[in-house]
Structures are given as structure tokens and as C-alpha cells.
Amino acid sequence: xxxxxxxxxxxxxxxxxxxxxxxxxxxxxxxxxxxxxxxxxxxxxxxxxxxxxxxxxxxxxxxxxxxxxxxxxxxxxxxxxxxxxxxxxxxxxxxxxxxxxxxxxxxxxxxxxxxxxxxxxxxxx
Numbered sequence: 001x002x003x004x005x006x007x008x009x010x011x012x013x014x015x016x017x018x019x020x021x022x023x024x025x026x027x028x029x030x031x032x033x034x035x036x037x038x039x040x041x042x043x044x045x046x047x048x049x050x051x052x053x054x055x056x057x058x059x060x061x062x063x064x065x066x067x068x069x070x071x072x073x074x075x076x077x078x079x080x081x082x083x084x085x086x087x088x089x090x091x092x093x094x095x096x097x098x099x100x101x102x103x104x105x106x107x108x109x110x111x112x113x114x115x116x117x118x119x120x121x122x123x124x125x
Contacts, residue, residue: 016077017051023067024049037066054078 024034035045039062047053048063055063060074075081094100094108 015051016054016074017049019077020045020063020067020074021049023069027067029067034063034066038062 024031027034029037031045031049032042035042038045038059040059044053045063048055048059055078057075057078057080060078060080061071064071064074072081088096090112091109094105094112097105100108
């Protein structure tokens, strides 16, 4: 089920709508064509572009697919995710990987630390 929220008080909505309009124009798509490709109504897309409506994450995903841009870009523009959120460190990524055994994790981390140490030593020479 999709929910539509009226956000006349939201500051990010006009910017999001303008971004979508620019991307649509760059893709050389009419409003109607993008609405069809995204599976939403033409009037609803028009309201999004004008900043009258704030689309749900699902609608943003549909629009991003229709425009061939990443959903993360749309979510960032809509303020749903932090722009510039830091990716996990190598250690965090290895530790959180469920496909690796504890022994494999240890070997990878040991190798990583060795590479970092040797890289640091070369820079000080």
C-alpha cells in the first residue's frame, strides 16, 4: 500500500520536484511519458514536480527507475537518507559479513592491517 503525504510545509519538496523535472527534461521525456514509465498518474507527477506533493519512498524508487538514476540519489534529494553518510570501514564491513567464517574474517583483517602498515612505512621513507 502506498501513502501520499501533503507537505506544504516541507522545504525539500520543491527542490526534489525541480530535480525530477530537470532529470525528466534531460532524458527528453514528457511529463505523461515519465508518469507512464513510472506507473503513476500524470497529475500526481505534476504535483510532485511543482512541490505540492511529497512522494513516498516507493514512488521515488519507481521514478528513479523510469529515469535510470539511482534510488539513493532520489532518497538523498528527498531528505530520506543522509547526504554523504559515511560507508562502513573495512573492518566494520568484514566483521558484519555473514558469508565469512570467523577464521576468514581474521585472515582478511590481518592481511588488511599488514597492507596498511606496509603502506605507512613506505610513506615515511
